[in-house]
Amino acid sequence: ETGVTQTPRHLVMGMTNKKSLKCEQHLGHNAMYWYKQSAKKPLELMFVYNFKEQTENNSVPSRFSPECPNSSHLFLHLHTLQPEDSALYLCASSQEGTGTEHNQPQHFGDGTRLSIL
């Protein structure tokens, strides 16, 4: 499946580095999401963008900075991360209904496995 593409697949960085994760969706969806999943832990929602507007910031530290230039692209800018930030970062997209319409399921990218040295 190439509906949601994430790059890079793996990233190793030092605590003082700055890097960015990229997500691109080819499904024509109007909502995009960043999730964090640490080892043997559940998914943690980080950010949500709907029609390019950020609608959710789930108390995420400021060392994570999202950017959504258009409805197909989503970035997560990283700087001065901590060892506990090592995790799988997942991007997802979905087509959201309005009002009482049933919501459509999310489609996930393969994720970026991030290791902080």
Next chain:
Amino acid sequence: RKEVEQDPGPFNVPEGATVAFNCTYSNSASQSFFWYRQDCRKEPKLLMSVYSSGNEDGRFTAQLNRASQYISLLIRDSKLSDSATYLCVASSGGSYIPTFGRGTSLIVHP
């Protein structure tokens, strides 16, 4: 935030067994429900949506009980390849942000 609860397991079953997972949700306004499967170190993948009347896809059957606010997933004739974590998801019509359960781990052994 409204919760979605799942028994984390693991459920350890032999090949060919039938296994059922339940998931409860606390938001009575939830309207859309899904089951995802997640393999170790991989992304979640949609297994099936859950419809009000219940639905079946091969060996998998999903049921919704609105009165008791739970959904279930039944897997018949388990295969080794069914070993994974199964995530329950609920979302309401007023909020497109889904709520994921913590997942139920299934191990199918020979």
